[in-house]
Amino acid sequence: MNEAQTAPTVLFAEPGARWRTVAYGPLLCLAVLLLELVLRGQVHWFGLGFCAALLAGFVYLQVVAGRRHVSVELTGSTLREGTETLPLSRIDQVLPEPDEESWDDEDWQSARALGELSGVPRRRKGIGLKLRDGGGLVQAWARDHRRLRAELTAALERLPGPESEAEEDVR
Template identity: 70%
Template sequence: MTEAADGSGVLFAEPGARWRSVSYGPGLCSIILFIELVTASRVHWFALIFCAALIAVFVVLQVIAGQRHVSVELTENALREGTETLPLTTIDAVLPERDEDSWDDEDWESARALGELSGVPRRRSGIGLRLADGSLVQAWAKDHRGLRAALTETLDRQRGTGSIDTVEGSEGIDDRHSENGADR
């Protein structure tokens, strides 16, 4: 396991962006250069080098932004979503996944997303959390089920319980009705 800044092990991590993506633009320019050399056509040295460097610089900026604003890290003590760090002691419950068959949105789906972004980032899914003060927030990750499992396990271990409080709404799981009303 790797060590986090506070000395506790990282239980779940998503980098947000990977440095290997910086090589894609220059790699493509290298392929074009190779094709121009092999076919004995005019070689556009300056244009290919300029484009490779320009693409690489822009992608470096995107990788830095992605790692800063869209990375996720769960340790024994905190959940970091982008630039916001939430101590695990402030999390009261991990809310259940959205019911795909339901037409109604869950309350946590309209809650504030963690991090300084205006919402859940693209290609990531939200996880509802109820905080100790009663407010709702959304954690998010590409592997939202992996984060949910790691977060639930960590909170269970810290509280010494068999399972963390999972909330099924005000009705409870047994009182939920199907959409067509057949069970009413």
């Protein structure tokens, strides 16, 4: 069997950070170097090379951390938020979006965010989830939270429910 046959279909994915951002600092240093060459001024070879390497190194660490801790992936059977993976069979329902006109927060807005971070990451919006078996409320999150909400709702509708599993056990 090849890997494409065994890999689950990804319904929604956000990488958390993009590798292309590592190149932004060195490209800026290259532009400054070209400007120094064109203007025939003093060329700061060592300084610009050092800055390019330093910027690329720091951004590399940020991209690795972003891809590990802030990425989202939804398949037909699991939801992965950062390093935490939640089977879809544990989710009872996706709760509705909060009312923007309301003064009160929904209960799920103060619930634990999935993943190992202390809350919903910056520039992401939370999605309330009610878990089965007394698991309470948690927050999933994504930049494109509306699309994740739609894909997650559709994936949960495709799953066999607990009542259909109970009917199969009786037969």
